[in-house]
């Protein structure tokens with residue numbers, strides 16, 4: 388039976404991915420900043436561990452307590468919506484600490500066991516905003532684009548050890564708490580010169596039709612594919628909107 392460790396399992400994609408793998412006879416190590424035993428079904432195959440990906444001690448404890456794992460999913464992430472001028476450098480660093488450095492630190496922590504066993508898969512959850520830019524998301528997009536580049540480059544040095552690294556790029560998924568959390572981080576508010584742009588942006592998001600969004604199941608299935616299919620591409624789009632953007636990006640590249 389294989390073992391998967393997932394970061395950010397208190398809600399959204401992380402929680403659903405934990406359920407998806409548990410239902411399919413995997414050992415699941417569901418990690419959360421604040422561990423809660425009541426979110427997932429009781430199972431002999433489930434362990435809930437504390438993990439804050441921005442805290443090196445927390446990473447060390449969680450990886451030690453987890454023992455050998457086969458798959459790491461770097462899912463924990465935070466968003467922020469604001470014009471760059473409306474963000475402090477502290478807020479910028481907070482985004483990178485979680486989305487980018489958290490992913491890199493977790494990867495570093497599991498690599499020795501993967502390399503020694505000549506086996507292992509790392510799945511990094513980034514975003515389809517890295518395929519087509521959107522206003523008010525410059526910092527978030529940069530933090531995720533860095534993970535795309537990190538993943539694709541790291542894959543080159545890990546291939547010799549039979550260790551795979553993938554990115555899953557979800558589109559916009561309003562069913563998770565992500566948007567709400569990102570808006571909560573707009574504490575300072577959008578600076579006045581950007582207010583009209585922000586208004587248009589939010590109105591546009593509300594007009595998106597159902598067919599153009601991503602559902603949590605799209606993401607869990609993409610993570611499942613990355614974990615189980617050695618022939619899966621390094622970049623896997625998740626959700627109808629993300630797939631459309633990925634197809635456009637590759638069509639443009641081939642023109």
Ligand SMILES: NC(=O)c1ccc[n+]([C@@H]2O[C@H](COP(=O)([O-])OP(=O)(O)OC[C@H]3O[C@@H](n4cnc5c(N)ncnc54)[C@H](OP(=O)(O)O)[C@@H]3O)[C@@H](O)[C@H]2O)c1
Nearest residue numbers: 395397398399400420439440463464514559560563564565
């Ligand atoms: N929903 C979307 O539209 C969307 C689209 C593209 C990509 N994504 C990406 O998908 C991933 C999951 O997002 P989601 O939509 O499922 O949002 P979510 O419901 O807000 O879940 C985010 C998870 O990350 C955890 N987290 C935040 N900071 C952490 C830290 N320092 N250490 C460990 N865990 C931390 C949160 O835990 P707490 O409960 O402790 O805060 C939560 O469990 C993120 O990487 C996000 O960037 C989301």
